[in-house]
Amino acid sequence: MLKLDIGRIKRERIIIISGRRAVEISLLSIATSFVLFSLVLMYEGADPLVAYQNMFSFAFDPKLGLSLTIHRSVLILFTTLAFIIPLRAGLWNVGMEGQFYLGTIGAFFMAYTFASLPSEILIPLILLGAAAAGSLYGAIAGTLRGKFNVNEVVVTLMMNNIAFWLIYLLVVGGPWAGIAESSSRPLPKSAHAPYIFNTPFTSFLAIALAVVLFVFLTKTTTGFKIRVLGHSINTAKYVGIDEFKMSVLVMSLGGAIAGLAGYHMWAGDPAFLMIPRPEAYKAVGDLTYWGIILGLVTLLNPVPAIPASFFMGSIIVGATVLVRRLRLPFGFDFLFLGMISITFAAFQFFYNYRLKVMKK
Template sequence: MLTTKQSRLSALLIPILSVLLGFIFGALLMLLFGYNPIDAYQAMLMGVFNSPYFIGEAIRQATVLTFTGLGFAIAFKAGFFNIGIAGQLLVGWVAAIWVALSFPDLPRIILLTISIGAAIVAGAVWAGIAGTLRAYFGTSEVIVTIMLNYTALHLTNYIIRSVLTTGNTTDMVSENASLSVGWLTTLTQGSRINMGLFIAIIVVFLYWLFMTQTTAGFEVRAVGLNPDASTYAGMSAKRNIILSMLISGGLAGLGGAIHGLGTFGNLFTQSGLPSLGFNGIAVALLGLGNPVGIFFSSILFGVLDVGAGFMPNRAGVPDEMADIVIAAIIFFVGANYVIRLVLDKMKSNKTAEKGGE
């Protein structure tokens, strides 16, 4: 029987091996098509880490992924698959920009607070629709959130063109609604890294505190593990379903606010759903639902995403290869039971050999 320390080490090996296998799979695919994987990965990594600007951009990308990853993770802990993270991020983005453009002259602390608050509420309400339908009518949250994704996409484009502006791009928000931080921008030679990074660190801590130190967090985890036993123990499964989805959507909406007020400073029509929402799901799975793991996973994905742009020019490798690596990592994370099976088999063989001596 595994000790607690061995169990933790085994759990840590899963994401590490998933990442390594993802890179190996990508390398084999590059070799198959005649590309040099060493040059490709070197271009990807050195392109980011040799430049303060691109380090800042990778962290900026990771910041938003932290919120979407945490949003997915809490719903997953409660036993639900929230596919609607992208749509919830989008409605949060809309709400934040809408409020910021409506009250441009408010003091910065007030304007940022209400803009971000509006984004959190919008994301929570959007996810709460699926949570309520699941809790009271037993509908599939997967189907509902997928449909709400596209509803959010088309509703957002309508609001941009018909309410906020007559074109495809809104005005820039005022300086009072910007999340940019002068010294961070200077430090990273003009990147769009912003105070969302500090908000993300605080939220990671609050998420850990909620899930491990509060009764509500315990109930959310308990419902996810066994809803029938939780109900028998006096916990309200319906309440916890809705609560977990509200928090999940609120975190995704917060990511939308950071993306809108920190990265762009405006809102524009979308041709498709933001990839940050779906990549957030991958980040959560790679981080195994642990908030610190999610934070570091988001940094990895930020580096992969930004570094992919260097692969075509410096190594002659299509940047789509980076997407294949990410997809492979997700695959191996999703198939972690195979990795666990191999690890358990290796341990069993080792134990048998010791026993036979």
């Protein structure tokens, strides 16, 4: 009997994924999203190659987009790190947005309160304020989780809204309101962040922080405890690791890092706060959510998070030319960003499974 039997594809589970495979998958997923978006561009009658060339030449042009690219990339790097640390202990911090706003509040509070101090003292104080405020905000979720086993995703997500309206109240018609609509009073000259090689010093701070966190996770005793807890709560209990202490620690650490993102975003560079109208506020807060995607893509490793953040930053900035310069329909830049994040998410499949073509 003649039977046509076409080989089928079957998935096999991967128990431990290698770093090399993770890099390959990320590159493959980026390539896929570019190919898919090319189809959309062609449908609109645009030449994909021209579009991509325009995007990157804008994003990396020192006269045009480069400073914005760096600025956004650093923001994303901070939030990626803020997501990575808690998840290494098994806690999902999706409250980077709230901690980021709280960090902003902390920074501006310090800057306004101690405006008369010289830069050398004031700027560290501002940084400290940002980190402390974000850290306390994160610690709430960590405490609830460690003490009462309250789900940290729900807590952090809901606290994001509270944080936004808190900052909104302060800036729009509140005590910090400036002359321009929904902007704060500018910070005093002494609070202006220093530049190194014409880039905000926070860029170097973020990169250094990524390296320090890598060492912290892989070489220190506390980092070891965090990793064990993240792998297995039962093992952690078995070897006497205090789950409560660790939960509070990682969430405050994550919160502190997200707080620094708040410092970087406003206090660091423009030196004043600008809150868009509430219906549009998502534009800034949403950027913090790239931390989740990049954190997962980099397998929670702070070092690859550096290039990943800069890549995403360049696309976020570069994609704006699609609408402005190439006159593509409104929202095309966001469409591209959405496609990238969906492809990243879809390719997570290959972190867990390997496809195998079956012989007949």
